[in-house]
Amino acid sequence: MKNVIVIGAGKSTPSLIDYLKDHAQPCDWHVTVADCDLAAAEARVAGHDRCSAIRLNVENEVRVAEVVKGADLVVSMVPAHMHGPVAEAATHHRTHMVSASYVSPDIRALQEAAEHNGVTLLSEMGVDPGIDHMSAMDKLDELRADNAKIKAFETFTGGLVAPESDDNPWSYKFTWNPRNVVIAGQGGVKFKLNNRYKYVPYHKLFTRYEPLSVPGWGDFEGYPNRDSLRYRRHYDLFGIDTIYRGTMRRPGFCRAWDCLVQLGLTDDSFVIDNLQDMTYRDFVNSFLWYDKDMSVELKVRAMLKLDLNSPSFDRLEWLGLFEKRPIGLDRGTPAQVLQKLLEDKWALAPDDRDMIVMLHKFTYEKGGKIWQTQSYMVTLGEDQQRTAMAKTVGLPAAIAAKLVLTGEITRRGVIIPTVADVYDPVLAELRDHGICFEEQTAEIESNGRSV
Amino acid sequence: MKNVIVIGAGKSTPSLIDYLKDHAQPCDWHVTVADCDLAAAEARVAGHDRCSAIRLNVENEVRVAEVVKGADLVVSMVPAHMHGPVAEAATHHRTHMVSASYVSPDIRALQEAAEHNGVTLLSEMGVDPGIDHMSAMDKLDELRADNAKIKAFETFTGGLVAPESDDNPWSYKFTWNPRNVVIAGQGGVKFKLNNRYKYVPYHKLFTRYEPLSVPGWGDFEGYPNRDSLRYRRHYDLFGIDTIYRGTMRRPGFCRAWDCLVQLGLTDDSFVIDNLQDMTYRDFVNSFLWYDKDMSVELKVRAMLKLDLNSPSFDRLEWLGLFEKRPIGLDRGTPAQVLQKLLEDKWALAPDDRDMIVMLHKFTYEKGGKIWQTQSYMVTLGEDQQRTAMAKTVGLPAAIAAKLVLTGEITRRGVIIPTVADVYDPVLAELRDHGICFEEQTAEIESNGRSV
Numbered sequence: 001m002k003n004v005i006v007i008g009a010g011k012s013t014p015s016l017i018d019y020l021k022d023h024a025q026p027c028d029w030h031v032t033v034a035d036c037d038l039a040a041a042e043a044r045v046a047g048h049d050r051c052s053a054i055r056l057n058v059e060n061e062v063r064v065a066e067v068v069k070g071a072d073l074v075v076s077m078v079p080a081h082m083h084g085p086v087a088e089a090a091t092h093h094r095t096h097m098v099s100a101s102y103v104s105p106d107i108r109a110l111q112e113a114a115e116h117n118g119v120t121l122l123s124e125m126g127v128d129p130g131i132d133h134m135s136a137m138d139k140l141d142e143l144r145a146d147n148a149k150i151k152a153f154e155t156f157t158g159g160l161v162a163p164e165s166d167d168n169p170w171s172y173k174f175t176w177n178p179r180n181v182v183i184a185g186q187g188g189v190k191f192k193l194n195n196r197y198k199y200v201p202y203h204k205l206f207t208r209y210e211p212l213s214v215p216g217w218g219d220f221e222g223y224p225n226r227d228s229l230r231y232r233r234h235y236d237l238f239g240i241d242t243i244y245r246g247t248m249r250r251p252g253f254c255r256a257w258d259c260l261v262q263l264g265l266t267d268d269s270f271v272i273d274n275l276q277d278m279t280y281r282d283f284v285n286s287f288l289w290y291d292k293d294m295s296v297e298l299k300v301r302a303m304l305k306l307d308l309n310s311p312s313f314d315r316l317e318w319l320g321l322f323e324k325r326p327i328g329l330d331r332g333t334p335a336q337v338l339q340k341l342l343e344d345k346w347a348l349a350p351d352d353r354d355m356i357v358m359l360h361k362f363t364y365e366k367g368g369k370i371w372q373t374q375s376y377m378v379t380l381g382e383d384q385q386r387t388a389m390a391k392t393v394g395l396p397a398a399i400a401a402k403l404v405l406t407g408e409i410t411r412r413g414v415i416i417p418t419v420a421d422v423y424d425p426v427l428a429e430l431r432d433h434g435i436c437f438e439e440q441t442a443e444i445e446s447n448g449r450s451v
Numbered sequence: 452m453k454n455v456i457v458i459g460a461g462k463s464t465p466s467l468i469d470y471l472k473d474h475a476q477p478c479d480w481h482v483t484v485a486d487c488d489l490a491a492a493e494a495r496v497a498g499h500d501r502c503s504a505i506r507l508n509v510e511n512e513v514r515v516a517e518v519v520k521g522a523d524l525v526v527s528m529v530p531a532h533m534h535g536p537v538a539e540a541a542t543h544h545r546t547h548m549v550s551a552s553y554v555s556p557d558i559r560a561l562q563e564a565a566e567h568n569g570v571t572l573l574s575e576m577g578v579d580p581g582i583d584h585m586s587a588m589d590k591l592d593e594l595r596a597d598n599a600k601i602k603a604f605e606t607f608t609g610g611l612v613a614p615e616s617d618d619n620p621w622s623y624k625f626t627w628n629p630r631n632v633v634i635a636g637q638g639g640v641k642f643k644l645n646n647r648y649k650y651v652p653y654h655k656l657f658t659r660y661e662p663l664s665v666p667g668w669g670d671f672e673g674y675p676n677r678d679s680l681r682y683r684r685h686y687d688l689f690g691i692d693t694i695y696r697g698t699m700r701r702p703g704f705c706r707a708w709d710c711l712v713q714l715g716l717t718d719d720s721f722v723i724d725n726l727q728d729m730t731y732r733d734f735v736n737s738f739l740w741y742d743k744d745m746s747v748e749l750k751v752r753a754m755l756k757l758d759l760n761s762p763s764f765d766r767l768e769w770l771g772l773f774e775k776r777p778i779g780l781d782r783g784t785p786a787q788v789l790q791k792l793l794e795d796k797w798a799l800a801p802d803d804r805d806m807i808v809m810l811h812k813f814t815y816e817k818g819g820k821i822w823q824t825q826s827y828m829v830t831l832g833e834d835q836q837r838t839a840m841a842k843t844v845g846l847p848a849a850i851a852a853k854l855v856l857t858g859e860i861t862r863r864g865v866i867i868p869t870v871a872d873v874y875d876p877v878l879a880e881l882r883d884h885g886i887c888f889e890e891q892t893a894e895i896e897s898n899g900r901s902v
Contacts, residue, residue, distance in 0.1 A: 188721025193741045197725060199785070201715030201738065203654035208740065264652030270639025274648060287652065289659065290644045334650070 001028050002405055005067060007058060007086060008077030009035035009044045012100065012126070014385040016075065016394030017044045017051075023402055024050035034067060058082050065089040073098065075401050083107060083123075091119050098401045100126025100393050107414055115413040122409070124416040125400045127356060127392035128157040131377070131430070133234065133416060134396070134423035135437050136360055139375055140235055141420060143364055151241050151370070152363035153231075156212060156222040157356070158248025159389060162380045163218075165352035169315045171250030173346045175354040175389055182339045183268050184247065191228035195241040200224060206258035212248065214359055214376045215440065222246035222359075223254050234418055248357050256315040259304050260338065263287050268335040275331055279324045283337055297322055319345050353381040356388040358437075363444070370446050375439040392435060399429045453480050453856055456518060458509060458537060459528030460486035460495045463551065463577070465836040467526065467845030468495045468502075474853055475501035485518060509533050516540040524549065526852050534558060534574075542570050549852045551577025551844050558865055566864040573860070575867040576851045578807060578843035579608040582828070582881070584685065584867060585847070585874035586888050587811055590826055591686055592871060594815055602692050602821070603814035604682075607663060607673040608807070609699025610840060613831045614669075616803035620766045622701030624797045626805040626840055633790045634719050635698065642679035646692045651675060657709035663699065665810055665827045666891065672705050673697035673810075685869055699808050707766040710755050711789065714738050719786040726782055730775045734788055748773055770796050804832040807839040809888075814895070821897050826890040843886060850880045 004020055006013065013033075020031045031048075034056035035041040041053035056067055058078045068074050068089040076086040076099040083099050084106035090097040091114045103123045114121050124130055132155060143150055159175045160166075174181065189200040200208050209223040225245040232238050249257075260266055264287040272278075278286075281296055288299040297317075300306070306313045316322075319341060327337055348354070360375045381387035400417070403409040403425055410421070417423050430436065455471055457464065464484075471482045482499075485507035486492040492504035509515055509529045519525050519540040527537045527550040534550050535557035541548040542565045554574045565572050575581055583606060594601055610626045611617075625632065640651040651659050660674040676696040683689050700708075711717055715738040729737070732747055739750040748768075751757070757764040767773075770792060778788055799805070811826045832838035851868070854860040854876055861872070868874050881887065 186720075188718070190721070190723075194743070196741055197723075197737045198739075198741070199715060199718075199721075199723065199737050201654075201713075201718050202720075203652075204713070204715065262652075262655070264650060264655065267639070267650075267652050269637075269653075270641070270650075272641075272648075272650065286648045286650050288649075290647055290649070292645070 001030055002072040003032065003070060004029050004073050004075065004401060004405070005032045005034060005071040006044075006075045006077060007034045007056060007064070007067070009033050009037070009040045009053075010077060011387070012390050012393040013044060013077050014387075014394065015391045016077070016398045018386075019395060019398035020075075020401065021048045021051050024048070027402065027405065029405070032067075032071070058086070061085045061089075065093070068095050069093040071095050073401055073405055075099070075397055076101075077397075080104070087121055090121065091117055094119055096120040096122075096401075096404045098122045098125050098397050098404065100124070100130060100397050102129055103414060103416060111414045118412050120404050120409065120412050121414045122400055122404065122417070122422070123414070125397045126394075127389070127396070128358070130396045130417065131392055131435070132157060132358060133418050134427050135358070135375065135377065136235060137418045137420075138423055138427060139360065139362055139373065139439075140237075143362060143373075146366065148364040148366040148371075150237065150362065150364045152243075152361070153235070153237060153240060154242065154244040154246070154361040156220075156246040156248045156359045158220065158358075160248070160250065160355045160357060161348070162353040162355045162388075165349070165354075166250070168345070169311070169318050170253055170256065170346070172253055173348050173352065173354075174343065175348065175387065178339050178343055178346075179335075182266055182335050182342065185223070185226070186266075186268065187226065189224045189226055191224055191242075191244045192240070193242050193244065197229075203261060206254045206261055209249075209254040210246075211251070212359060214357060214378065215438075217357065217376075217378050219251050220248045220357065220359075221251055221254050222248050234416070242363070248359065252311055252315070256312040259300075259306070259312050259316055262304055263300070265334050265338045268333045271331055271333055272337070273331050275327050275329045275337065278327055280320060280327060280337075280341060281322050281324050283327060283334075284321050287334075350384065353383075354388045355380050356392045370444050371441055372444045373439050373441040375437045377435065377437045379435050391433070395430060395433055395435065396426055399426050453478070453523040454483065454521060455480050455524050455526065455852060455856070456483045456485060456522040457495075457526045457528060458485045458507060458515070458518070460484050460488070460491045460504075461528060462838070463841050463844040464495060464528050465838075465845065466842045467528070467849045469837075470846060470849035471526075471852065472499045472502050475499070478853065478856065480856070483518075483522070509537070512536045512540075516544070519546050520544040522546050524852055524856055526550070526848055527552075528848075531555070538572055541572065542568055545570055547571040547573075547855045549573045549576050549848050549855065551575070551581060551848050553580055554865060554867060562865045569863050571855050571860065571863050572865045573851055573855065573868070573873070574865070576848045576877075577845075578840070578847070579809070581847045581868065582843055582886070583608060583809060584869050585878050586809070586826065586828065587686060588869045588871075589874055589878060590811065590813055590824065590890075591688070594813060594824075597817065599815040599817040599822075601688065601813065601815045603694075603812070604686070604688060604691060605693065605695040605697070605812040607671075607697040607699045607810045609671065609809075611699070611701065611806045611808060612799070613804040613806045613839075616800070616805075617701070619796070620762070620769050621704055621707065621797070623704055624799050624803065624805075625794065626799065626838065629790050629794055629797075630786075633717055633786050633793065636674070636677070637717075637719065638677065640675050640677055642675055642693075642695045643691070644693050644695065648680075654712060657705045657712055660700075660705040661697075662702070663810060665808060665829065666889075668808065668827075668829050670702050671699045671808065671810075672702050673699050674705050685867070693814070699810065703762055703766070707763040710751075710757070710763050710767055713755055714751070716785050716789045719784045722782055722784055723788070724782050726778050726780045726788065729778055731771060731778060731788075731792060732773050732775050734778060734785075735772050738785075801835065804834075805839045806831050807843045811888075821895050822892055823895045824890055824892040826888045828886065828888045830886050842884070846881060846884055846886065847877055850877050 031051040033041040038055040045053045073096040185205040209221040212220040228245040358377045379388045482502040484492040489506040496504045524547040636656040660672040663671040679696040809828045813824045830839045
């Protein structure tokens with residue numbers, strides 16, 4: 001019998017742990033779920049006879065090492081900065097590891113030791129990163145095998161709400177870490193477009209969105225993500241003219257979010273010390289010039305040049321930014337104040353379902369013509385536990401864990417799923433779980449319009 | 452005979468050292484100038500018979516302590532972050548210290564020891580900080596003694612060029628640290644206006660300037676400095692409705708600088724890795740959207756909404772931003788690239804003279820009426836050595852050094868020149884050196900307009 005340990009029992013783990021439990025009998029596994037909150041771990045185990053729960057503080061490296069030592073494979077679902085010690089223990093004790101997080105420098109540094117010890121450290125095995133890598137490489141490798149010359153690769157992912165839960169003017173609710181949403185785009189955006197390097201300053205980012213649509217799922221918009229250029233290395237796309245990674249939102253989101261950016265409400269670079277006596281209205285007013293006769297609403301309209309019937313203004317108003325309601329914080333950055341407001345307004349209701357959308361656009365030359373293939377995947381949440389996020393993050397990691405233990409994945413060392421012997425079997429099994437890509441191909445003019 | 456040591460022989464020290472040399476005979480001093488560059492120290496000494504030069508590496512704390520130990524007073528003109536070890540040695544060896552830099556936390560921590568040892572650690576004794584504190588407190592104390600109720604305090608300082616050297620469309624050249632000019636305003640701007648707290652996000656900062664004028668010296672504009680609020684503590688102005696510190700530039704500067712900000716060229720938050728093959732024109736284009744038909748100039752005009760005869764556009768063009776000239780850097784942040792360009796274009800010519808301008812506005816209630824006193828000081832450079840910056844930074848420190856050694860300043864511990872027994876004698880002697888404030892007072896309406 002093999003031992004699998006899952007460290008972390010948070011929101012992204014229900015589908016992962018269910019998969020491991022479902023395969024415990026046929027694969028002859030025992031699954032241990034470890035979390036600092038024992039009750040949370042027990043809830044995931046749910047009395048399964050081949051599964052047990054233990055309490056584990058991941059900050060306690062000695063205990064982590066003990067737990068990892070006794071396992072054949074560890075699935076590390078801890079916060080991003082804590083994977084390092086888990087990976088180190090795994091390498092030392094010859095335990096394979098799978099995680100859904102980015103390869104960190106401390107994991108990268110284990111390459112040689114992991115190879116030497118015959119250990120697989122498979123990272124970026126979630127949705128983004130994860131399914132994005134696998135689906136992109138699957139298509140890119142197919143195109144290259146077909147002698148197509150790849151000219152452009154654009155890719156977009158969004159964590160959104162299912163259409164029937166889309167009931168606010170932003171068409172958005174928090175389905176993941178709110179702070180990352182509030183400060184998204186700060187710190188430099190880089191991509192390449194038509195053979196030109198492009199950089200977008202933060203205060204222009206949400207005006208540089210582009211319209212997108214996904215057949216059957218309607219319209220979206222995409223704004224650029226941080227550093228698209230480094231994906232040239234991952235996907236072996238060094239000669240490519242256009243490489244662009246973006247985040248997907250529903251139409252109107254970016255323009256309205258840009259209003260918050262322009263006002264300064266997403267600023268995370270300084271602390272306001274005197275929030276105790278402020279309402280949200282005072283907070284907004286503190287970013288506007290003084291005028292004894294103009295209302296806060298009028299100053300916002302004037303500063304942002306918003307018409308009376310501006311949908312963006314309606315979105316600001318819907319958030320309650322002009323309400324004389326106390327903020328209820330003593331001090332904080334503008335971004336922290338905004339996050340507090342948004343956590344109220346953009347909370348998922350108990351019966352809301354989330355939705356993950358991914359869209360790739362591959363533009364290539366073949367047979368003297370230019371073609372574009374759009375490849376897309378939409379996954380809906382089933383309930384509060386089996387959210388789209390939990391399924392798309394957890395299932396790739398779970399499937400990979402199985403394939404490593406059954407010997408179908410034989411690569412050792414530090415790897416990510418950009419290689420066919422990993423992405424092929426994982427994508428095949430994801431399809432059985434309803435996570436699959438559809439695609440459409442059309443000839444286009446070289447300027448990107450369809451013929 | 453007393454020993455005075457000046458650590459640092461940089462650009463801000465010629466007037467300081469000349470003053471100390473001039474007083475060496477009457478005050479019976481020996482002056483030692485210490486610098487890591489012995490030739491620079493010797494050039495300042497210039498063979499004076501009561502003055503000598505030594506080589507000193509300020510990073511070598513043991514040597515610094517030895518040198519400080521042998522002196523009665525040390526004037527610390529080292530880079531801001533290096534004052535701590537000098538102050539510590541001074542406190543330990545009962546040597547007084549004067550510096551032109553802000554009180555750092557490590558200096559603040561020496562308060563008790565300095566008082567116990569009877570040592571004066573006098574900081575912020577330059578121009579800004581320094582002359583700003585002294586001239587503001589001189590007037591504020593006078594107004595308070597006169598039972599005026601102070602409603603608003605606004606203060607502006609600018610390091611500019613003398614009118615006859617003002618020969619470029621920006622009316623600006625570098626007279627001080629170029630990097631500080633390029634990244635000015637990043638990291639949060641706070642002030643209070645008409646009893647409202649105000650915060651200005653960086654991308655709006657250079658649109659929030661106000662027009663200023665100084666009698667006899669023409670028009671200026673002022674944009675807000677980082678944290679004006681903390682000056683309430685220094686100046687005992689806690690109940691005040693308006694407190695605002697700003698930087699002065701000549702008219703048109705802020706609008707044109709805002710263009711650079713909007714384009715993203717002052718961004719210091721990410722590194723561009725592939726500058727080798729870029730011209731300044733490519734650099735600007737990398738911040739603009741792709742369009743195969745529009746020129747870089749046209750895209751800049753469209754993005755910034757600049758007319759054909761826009762003075763701001765002319766200023767951008769004058770800088771050479773559209774030239775196909777190689778940048779000559781391998782990698783760097785956008786701000787570093789811009790700084791390289793500006794260092795060429797905004798270099799002082801050998802016969803250029805600099806100019807320091809300071810303007811205070813005090814608004815107060817007295818006898819049932821509202822009054823505003825404007826107090827201003829303009830100092831011109833004399834030559835490449837005795838620049839306005841060197842005079843206004845160096846003379847206050849030099850005069851204070853004399854007053855501590857002659858026993859006219861008797862305060863001990865960590866102090867700044869906001870107290871009358873320091874600012875009174877220093878301001879009096881600065882007047883003898885031509886650094887003096889003039890003032891005009893007028894009754895105004897409560898809305899700030901003159902009656």
